[in-house]
Amino acid sequence: MDASLPALVVVVPMLAAILTALAGRWWRRHAWPVALLATAFAAAGSLRILWRAVHEGVVLYRMGGWPVPTGIPYRIDLLNGIVLAMVACVSFLSVLWMRESVKREIRQAGQASYYAVVLLFTTGFLGITITGDVFNLYVFLEIASITSYVLVAMGRRREGLFAGYQYLILGSIGATFVLIGIGHLYMATGSLAMTDIAARLSGALVDHPSVVHTSFAFITVGLAIKMALFPLHSWQPGAYTYAPSSASLLMAATATKVAAYAFYRFAFTVFGTHYVTARLPQVMDGIMVMAAAAMVVGPLFAVRQDNLKRMLAYSSVGQIGYVVLGAALVNASAMTGSIAHFWNHAASKGALFAVVGIVVLRSGSPHIDNLRGLGRRAPWTAAAMTVAALSLVGVPLTGGFVTKYYLALGTLETGRGVLLAFILLSSLLTAVYMWRCLQRVWFADPDLEPAVTREAPWTMRVATLTFGAACLVFGVFAWIPVDIASAAARALLGEN
Amino acid sequence: MMRPHTESLVVRFIARRSVPFIQLFALYVVAHGEDGPGGGFQGGVIFASAFILLALTEGWGRGRSRMPEPVSDALMPAGALLYAGIGLVALLLGGGFLQYASLAVGGDQHAQHLAHHFGLIGIEVGVTITVAGSMVTLFFEMARPKHFLNVPRRRRRHRPDPDA
Numbered sequence: 001m002d003a004s005l006p007a008l009v010v011v012v013p014m015l016a017a018i019l020t021a022l023a024g025r026w027w028r029r030h031a032w033p034v035a036l037l038a039t040a041f042a043a044a045g046s047l048r049i050l051w052r053a054v055h056e057g058v059v060l061y062r063m064g065g066w067p068v069p070t071g072i073p074y075r076i077d078l079l080n081g082i083v084l085a086m087v088a089c090v091s092f093l094s095v096l097w098m099r100e101s102v103k104r105e106i107r108q109a110g111q112a113s114y115y116a117v118v119l120l121f122t123t124g125f126l127g128i129t130i131t132g133d134v135f136n137l138y139v140f141l142e143i144a145s146i147t148s149y150v151l152v153a154m155g156r157r158r159e160g161l162f163a164g165y166q167y168l169i170l171g172s173i174g175a176t177f178v179l180i181g182i183g184h185l186y187m188a189t190g191s192l193a194m195t196d197i198a199a200r201l202s203g204a205l206v207d208h209p210s211v212v213h214t215s216f217a218f219i220t221v222g223l224a225i226k227m228a229l230f231p232l233h234s235w236q237p238g239a240y241t242y243a244p245s246s247a248s249l250l251m252a253a254t255a256t257k258v259a260a261y262a263f264y265r266f267a268f269t270v271f272g273t274h275y276v277t278a279r280l281p282q283v284m285d286g287i288m289v290m291a292a293a294a295m296v297v298g299p300l301f302a303v304r305q306d307n308l309k310r311m312l313a314y315s316s317v318g319q320i321g322y323v324v325l326g327a328a329l330v331n332a333s334a335m336t337g338s339i340a341h342f343w344n345h346a347a348s349k350g351a352l353f354a355v356v357g358i359v360v361l362r363s364g365s366p367h368i369d370n371l372r373g374l375g376r377r378a379p380w381t382a383a384a385m386t387v388a389a390l391s392l393v394g395v396p397l398t399g400g401f402v403t404k405y406y407l408a409l410g411t412l413e414t415g416r417g418v419l420l421a422f423i424l425l426s427s428l429l430t431a432v433y434m435w436r437c438l439q440r441v442w443f444a445d446p447d448l449e450p451a452v453t454r455e456a457p458w459t460m461r462v463a464t465l466t467f468g469a470a471c472l473v474f475g476v477f478a479w480i481p482v483d484i485a486s487a488a489a490r491a492l493l494g495e496n
Numbered sequence: 497m498m499r500p501h502t503e504s505l506v507v508r509f510i511a512r513r514s515v516p517f518i519q520l521f522a523l524y525v526v527a528h529g530e531d532g533p534g535g536g537f538q539g540g541v542i543f544a545s546a547f548i549l550l551a552l553t554e555g556w557g558r559g560r561s562r563m564p565e566p567v568s569d570a571l572m573p574a575g576a577l578l579y580a581g582i583g584l585v586a587l588l589l590g591g592g593f594l595q596y597a598s599l600a601v602g603g604d605q606h607a608q609h610l611a612h613h614f615g616l617i618g619i620e621v622g623v624t625i626t627v628a629g630s631m632v633t634l635f636f637e638m639a640r641p642k643h644f645l646n647v648p649r650r651r652r653r654h655r656p657d658p659d660a
Contacts, residue, residue, distance in 0.1 A: 007583075007593035015580050022573040025566070064594040 002048070006061035006074040009045040009088065010126050013038045017119035024112025031115040032099050038119060039092040042126060046081075046088035053081035054484060060132075069196045075132030078488035082339060082481075083261045084129045086346045090253040091122040093350065097463035098246035100456075101357050105156055105244045114154060118250065121147035125258045134182050134270065135192045137262065141178060141226070145171045148255060151247035152239045163238035170225055170235040177222030184215035185270070194270050201272060205279070212271075213280065219266050220283060226259035229287075229324060230294035233317045237301075240313035245357035245366075248309055252316055253350040257342055260323045264339075267327060268492040277330055288328035292422045294321035299429035303436075308356045308366040311433055312349065315392065318426055319345050322403055325419070326410065326489075334410020335489035337403045340481040344391060344399030344474050351388035351467035355381055358460055363451035371440040373450025380461055381452075382441050384468030389434040391471035394427050399474030402482060511553040518546040526624050527617070536620035540627025548635050556641050568632045575625030582618045594619070 016038030020031050052059050053076050061074040076084065095118065106114045124144025131137050149171065153164030182192075188204040188211040189197045205212055221232075228236040236256070240248045267276050267284075276284055298318025305311035323345065326338025356366050358381050363370040375382040391398035404423055411419040444450070455461065474481050522543035529535030551559025583594040591598025596615025600607040 004587050004593060007587065011580060011584060011587075011593060015577070015584065018573045018577045018580060022570060022577060025569075062592065064596070065592045 004061070005045050005049055006059060006076060006130055007063065009042050009049065009084070010074075010123055010130060012041050012045075013091075013119045013126065014123040017116045017123060020112055020119060021116040024116060028108070028112050031112040032095070032102075035095045035115045035119055036092070039088065039095045039122060042088040042122065043085075043092040046084045046126075049076050050081040050085045050484075052076075053078055054487075069191055069193050072136050073132040073193060073195075074130050075194070076130060077491060078484055079264060079339065079492060080129050080261065082484060082488060083258060083342055084126065086342050087122070087125045087129055087254050087258060090346050090350055091118075091125075091250065093463045093466055094118075094246065094250045094253070097249065097354055097357070097460050099459050101244070101246045101361055101460070104361055105246070106154060110154065114244075117147050117150050117154075118246075121151060121250065125254055128258050128262060132194050133192050134185065134194060134197065134266075137265075138175070138179050138182055141175055141262070144255070144258070145175055145226075148239075148251060151251065152243040154247065155242045155244050157242055159238070160242035163235075163242040167235040167239045170232075174222045174225030177218045177225070179222075181215045181217070181219030181222060184211050184218065188212050188215065194265070197270050198272055201270075201275065205275075212275075216266075216271055216275075216280065216283065220263070220287070223259050223263045223266070224287075224290070227256045227263065227320055227324070228317055229320060230290050230297055230317065233294070233298075236317060237310050237313040240316070241307060241310045245309075245353070245360050248312075249350060249353040249357055252312065252353050253346045256316060256320050257323055257345065260320060260327075261342070263324070264327050264492065273330065273493050284328050284330060287324060288416075288419075291321040291324040291328050292419055294318055295325070295422050295426040296429070299426055299433060303429055303433045305433075306368050308359065308368055308371070308437070309353075311368070311437075312352055312356065315352075315430065315433070316349060318430070319349065319392070321426070322407060325407060329410050329414050329416070329419075330493065331410040331414045332486065332489045332493055333406050333413055335492065336482060336486040337406030337408075337410060339485035339488050340399070340406065340474070341403040343481050344403050344471070347399055347467050347470035347474060348388040348391040351384050351464060351471060352392070354460065354464040354467055355385040355388070358456040358464065359452055361456070361460075362453065368436065368440060370451035371437055372444035372448055373446075374440075374452050375442040376446075377450045377452055378455045381456055381464060384464045385441060386438060387468045387471050389438055391475065393431045393434055397472070397475045399471050399478075399481070401475060402478045406482070508553050511549050515546045515550060518549065519543055522546070522624075522628075526620055529620050530613070530616055536623025537627050539620075540624040541631055543624065543628040544631030544635070547632050551636065551639065556636070556639060560636055563632050565636075568629045568636075571625050571629030572633065573626075575622045575627070575629065578622035578625065579619045582615055582622070586615065 016034050020034055024031055049059055057077065059076040062068065063072040063074065066072070098118075102111055102114060121144060124140050124147060127140030128137055128144060131140060149164050149168045152167055153161050185197060186192060188208045189200040191197050191200055201212065225232045240252055243251065295318050298314050298316070298321065302311045302314035302318070305314060319341075322341050323338050326335040329335070358378070359370050359374070360366050374385070387398065391400040394400040394404040404427065408420055408423055411417060411423070456464065522539045525534035525542055526536055526539030529539065547559055547563050550562060586595050586598045587593045589598045594615075596612040597608045598611070599615050600611035
């Protein structure tokens with residue numbers, strides 16, 4: 001059981017999705033408990049795998065018992081252990097959260113298939129994270145992408161269809177670029193297993209350097225679309241705004257960061273640190289400029305939004321900049337901050353989208369004015385939102401501060417102090433739009449009738465408070481994420 | 497819009513009579529996928545093409561009646577379930593996921609070889625079922641005649657706009 005855990009973590013949600021799709025016609029009521037159990041198993045299993053990765057270094061599982069260059073290996077080191085735990089725990093909390101929201105927002109006949117799609121979405125992202133084979137990564141990327149388009153299009157408003165279609169076109173271009181890149185990589189090295197490609201790459205660079213460069217370019221641009229890095233982010237606000245609240249929560253907390261993880265994996269494991277620093281340093285400089293721009297432009301757009309979902313979507317455009325900046329700086333401290341941000345951003349954005357979902361459930365609309373009086377009528381929800389907002393801004397004792405501290409350290413160590421100004425400006429703008437929310441939550445005119453009149457159902461409250469508590473835990477007990485993240489960063493850069 | 501059927505009796509007769517042969521050929525392609533050209537994906541597409549041929553010659557409705565919507569909807573996950581189920585049984589019997597050799601009844605080399613053989617055929621059949629179901633669904637959804645779309649649906653009650 002323990003040895004097969006890497007396979008089971010992916011297979012169990014997939015089986016649950018199949019069963020829900022098969023039997024959902026007759027047992028609509030059982031879809032939620034099945035999804036909850038499957039994601040709970042995935043969450044527990046992924047934490048166990050992370051534990052093993054921390055103690056053993058690398059956990060390797062060979063699919064069907066085939067040796068590595070022939071078969072598909074599942075290979076978990078600290079980096080994807082962190083992302084795997086993030087994806088599985090966020091999926092579990094989101095499924096716990098979504099029962100009431102799905103009842104309200106999805107038509108009854110579609111509810112079982114909605115849970116099936118959610119489970120497949122989880123399977124896809126878990127698969128991207130866990131696999132050690134580049135083509136297998138592409139297959140899971142397609143599973144994850146196609147289910148995301150479906151989730152967006154299942155929203156109640158017609159704009160959801162348009163947003164889903166826009167996402168489909170751009171997402172397909174991104175996935176195609178990744179596939180073209182993988183094809184070139186296979187052409188140059190003759191292998192698909194990540195570690196095997198890395199071993200053969202130096203030879204391939206002598207024989208066919210331009211093929212390798214082309215491959216890196218295609219994969220980088222494809223993944224940049226998938227992670228909504230600044231100039232390529234145009235699909236994201238629409239998709240997050242018009243998707244059902246539960247889908248926005250799930251996607252915002254996992255989707256783009258998993259694409260960012262894939263970029264880390266390609267850049268530092270497959271192509272290798274030497275390649276990205278010595279052979280093509282210009283690419284990383286370009287990525288750095290894009291990340292810095294994203295950090296400022298995202299919040300700048302977010303400040304002007306009155307629709308909370310759209311505001312948080314633009315906020316995600318900015319936050320992905322933090323995740324990518326660490327990779328672009330190729331520095332252990334900065335990368336520690338970025339890898340810790342996988343968890344910190346999942347916790348804060350998860351809590352915020354959970355609160356917005358509660359506001360939509362209780363008041364019917366995600367308009368910012370519907371937050372007024374939330375602190376009086378739903379104090380727990382409001383408290384979770386406050387903590388998450390502080391973490392997003394980067395106030396000390398919250399997770400966001402840890403990220404920004406290590407990123408700032410990294411910019412100074414690499415002599416790019418000017419980036420510090422971008423980090424500060426980004427935090428300031430984040431404070432502005434989060435204050436617009438908190439002011440309505442806590443300091444609204446008491447004479448106005450609150451839009452949200454009572455606290456959320458208990459499933460939603462538990463999930464939202466867990467997200468909020470995670471923001472605090474990662475800030476107060478900061479050594480937990482930082483120790484793992486810095487070990488992962490040093491392993492990725494080959495320093496010890 | 498697709499016409500209900502083609503006028504030519506010859507075309508309809510030939511198409512109807514070739515359906516069983518197409519389906520038999522599909523099974524042949526699946527069974528030989530292990531050591532020759534073919535396999536589950538190709539077999540599934542050929543199998544589904546029999547239904548598509550029927551719909552092209554006999555009309556949408558009569559083609560669909562041979563594989564109604566609930567059946568094709570159930571086939572898609574059922575094939576995937578067969579695939580994942582074989583993998584999981586191998587895992588529960590002490591091997592790895594999809595390690596067919598662990599399905600062996602006896603411990604000797606021949607039993608393991610046989611188990612590997614049947615495991616492989618089993619997942620190919622799973623792929624066939626899913627691909628056939630998907631192909632049929634794709635075709636019949638895209639070719640759905642216009643008058644099926646224009647049937648007035650129950651008008652939705654006007655609700656206040658949720659996201660305005």
